[in-house]
Amino acid sequence: MNYLSLFLNTxxxxxxxxxxxxxxxPLLGVTTKxxxxxGMGLAVIFVVIGSSAITWSLYRFILKPLKLEYLExxxxxLVIASFVQFIEMFLKKFIPSLYKxxxxxxxxITTNCAVLxxxxxxxxxxxxxxxxxxxxxxxxxxxxxxxxxxxxxxEKLQKADTPRSFKGNPIALIVTALMALAFSGLAGLx
Amino acid sequence: MKKPNFxxxxxxxxxxxxxxxxxxxxxxxxxxxxxxxxMSVIVLIVLLCSNVLISALRKFIPNEIRIPVFIVVIxxxxxxxxxxxxxxxxxxYDNMGSFIALVVVNCIILGRxxxxxxxxxxxxxxxxxxVQGLGYAxxxxxxxxxxxxxxxxxxxxxxxxTGKQIFELTILPESLRLGFFTKAMGGFLxxxxxxxxxxxxxxxxxxxxxxxxxxxxxxxxxxxxxEREAAKAAKLAAEQKAKExxxxxxxxxxxxxA
Numbered sequence: 001m002n003y004l005s006l007f008l009n010t011x012x013x014x015x016x017x018x019x020x021x022x023x024x025x026p027l028l029g030v031t032t033k034x035x036x037x038x039g040m041g042l043a044v045i046f047v048v049i050g051s052s053a054i055t056w057s058l059y060r061f062i063l064k065p066l067k068l069e070y071l072e073x074x075x076x077x078l079v080i081a082s083f084v085q086f087i088e089m090f091l092k093k094f095i096p097s098l099y100k101x102x103x104x105x106x107x108x109i110t111t112n113c114a115v116l117x118x119x120x121x122x123x124x125x126x127x128x129x130x131x132x133x134x135x136x137x138x139x140x141x142x143x144x145x146x147x148x149x150x151x152x153x154x155e156k157l158q159k160a161d162t163p164r165s166f167k168g169n170p171i172a173l174i175v176t177a178l179m180a181l182a183f184s185g186l187a188g189l190x
Numbered sequence: 191m192k193k194p195n196f197x198x199x200x201x202x203x204x205x206x207x208x209x210x211x212x213x214x215x216x217x218x219x220x221x222x223x224x225x226x227x228x229m230s231v232i233v234l235i236v237l238l239c240s241n242v243l244i245s246a247l248r249k250f251i252p253n254e255i256r257i258p259v260f261i262v263v264i265x266x267x268x269x270x271x272x273x274x275x276x277x278x279x280x281x282x283y284d285n286m287g288s289f290i291a292l293v294v295v296n297c298i299i300l301g302r303x304x305x306x307x308x309x310x311x312x313x314x315x316x317x318x319x320x321v322q323g324l325g326y327a328x329x330x331x332x333x334x335x336x337x338x339x340x341x342x343x344x345x346x347x348x349x350x351x352t353g354k355q356i357f358e359l360t361i362l363p364e365s366l367r368l369g370f371f372t373k374a375m376g377g378f379l380x381x382x383x384x385x386x387x388x389x390x391x392x393x394x395x396x397x398x399x400x401x402x403x404x405x406x407x408x409x410x411x412x413x414x415x416x417e418r419e420a421a422k423a424a425k426l427a428a429e430q431k432a433k434e435x436x437x438x439x440x441x442x443x444x445x446x447x448a
Contacts, residue, residue: 018374019374020218020374021213021214021215021217021218021374021377022214022292023214024213024214024217025210025211025212025213025214025297028210028213029210070269070273071269073265073268073269073272073291073294074262074265074266074269077261077262077265077294077295078258078261078262078265081257081258081261082258085255085257085258107257110257110261110295111295111297111300112295113214113215113292113295116291116292116294116295117288117292120288120291124288163386164390164393165386165387165389165390165393166382166386166389167389168389169210169385170382170383170385170386170389171382171386172382173378173379173381173382173385174378174379174382174383176378176382177375177376177377177378177379177382178375180373180374180375180378181370181375184373184375
């Protein structure tokens with residue numbers, strides 16, 4: 001599979017949120033404003049690519065030679081959690097403006113299943129390093145795309161007159177269902 | 191103020207439909223009753239273990255690194271659960287795929303560790319884990335019952351250890367089934383509608399409580415008013431009496447003098 005089709009496939013067809021449901025909690029949490037959705041999307045792109053590179057190397061050069069594959073889960077989540085913490089400290093010290101813009105979303109990424117899903121998929125599909133990078137980029141850009149589009153829809157939705165029980169998250173879920181339906185129309189693209 | 195009883199709190203504080211925690215896994219596994227049952231049991235056990243352990247360790251965990259510590263505790267229990275399922279219920283493991291591993295990042299478990307276990311005693315944390323785990327299980331079953339009905343035309347349940355079917359019930363014929371209910375969009379749709387139902391119940395409950403509070407306030411205000419009036423009347427009466435006595439006292443010496 002060449003890199004372009006792998007990228008398009010992960011962004012549009014095998015979309016991490018709309019097809020695999022991963023990263024759904026932040027989708028509901030942060031998409032009430034376009035600006036925060038943008039910040040969250042950027043932070044996720046950053047963390048997914050970084051932690052994919054680290055976990056892939058760890059698995060390939062340490063866990064596999066030592067036959068410790070069963071520690072995959074614990075290692076990966078620890079890498080993600082400390083990577084997020086590290087980035088937080090780094091940004092706070094050197095790029096405070098970006099740190100302020102990302103705010104609370106950075107620590108929240110630890111529990112974003114999209115990140116863990118991306119790192120584990122790199123291993124289970126047996127990707128090489130370059131493919132891992134493309135896959136990580138595709139997954140995170142797919143996340144960014146859906147979160148941002150969803151936030152723009154939701155800003156309009158707040159003005160709509162929905163029944164009281166459906167206000168807020170329930171109607172947002174139904175909108176997601178329609179979005180997933182629309183995205184499934186792209187299935188024949190690659 | 192009325193407190194919700196156990197069953198009501200399962201609905202009113204439902205982790206899934208009211209708090210929107212642990213959504214990803216639910217959408218993925220509720221395509222059949224088997225997977226929903228497996229997921230419910232795994233989450234309940236991991237939640238119970240991690241809540242109890244974190245609560246026991248809460249005085250030793252430094253505040254700055256508590257999130258990584260919680261995650262490691264949870265990841266350990268999930269790894270154990272994953273290996274046990276793989277060994278004893280391989281069919282369930284194949285069906286659920288990567289969703290067992292992703293229990294690690296299930297927001298319910300980390301959320302309860304942060305909100306409850308890091309602050310309360312072991313007993314309270316265990317009780318909290320049971321309530322939340324059961325609420326999660328109820329939510330998963332209601333989702334999977336609806337999705338399995340429209341997507342597969344009925345329900346079936348099999349023994350997770352041997353893979354032998356326990357019962358099967360098919361109602362909808364093949365031509366009436368809606369395949370997209372077992373896919374992502376059906377999951378979102380079912381979730382949205384059920385969440386609206388639960389929110390509706392919660393709204394009614396909140397309204398009733400508000401009404402109760404209002405009535406109580408009115409009653410209290412009326413009572414205060416009545417008390418104030420009684421006090422005023424008593425004061426008036428006392429003043430009247432004092433006046434009369436003073437007059438009497440003023441008159442007496444005059445009479446004596448006369």
